Amino acid sequence: MRSIVTALVFACAFLAPSAHAQMGSMAPSAPRQDPAVPYQAGVAAFNAGNYPEAIRQLRTARRASPSDGTINYALGLAYNANGEKEEAKTAFERAVRASNAPAAAHLQLGLVALQLGDRDTAVEQQTALQRSINACDAACGDARRGQMQSSLDQLTRALATP
Secondary structure, eight states: OHHHHHHHHHHHTTOOOOEEEETTEEEEOSOOOOTHHHHHHHHHHHHTTOHHHHHHHHHHHHHHSTTOHHHHHHHHHHHHHTTOHHHHHHHHHHHHHSTTOOTTHHHHHHHHHHHTTOHHHHHHHHHHHHHHHHHOOTTTOHHHHHHHHHHHHHHHHHHHOO
16 A cells, blocks of 8 residues: 555656636636545545545545546545445546556456446456556566456456356
């Protein structure tokens, strides 16, 4: 978990502050919140089984960094644990589009899609995982390849279950 938070903090260092037009002039907006703080609080709440609080905190983190794969993945897990399958699917869809998506993001999206009766999305995630494994070279690393293979195997088993 520490490496995820470290990567998130590192990624946030490059976020530019936003500005908005106010009455015809450019004025700086309120300081952008560091997503690492609510992310850590959301993970702690999730681990404690407090899924509504985890969702609240992770949504705050996502507002600060809406395209972050790790944040959207964690939010999807929290929604799923809270029984909010449609919201979980949406969060996982956002996660898999991100360059820093965890290896299990495709798996979780596929599993939630199956629970919602959306087999086509699950098959798409199976295909995406296979493509990722095929493209995984030495720079990708054995650990990540193993995580992707494990996700593919789990999703393949879930798809084979009637």
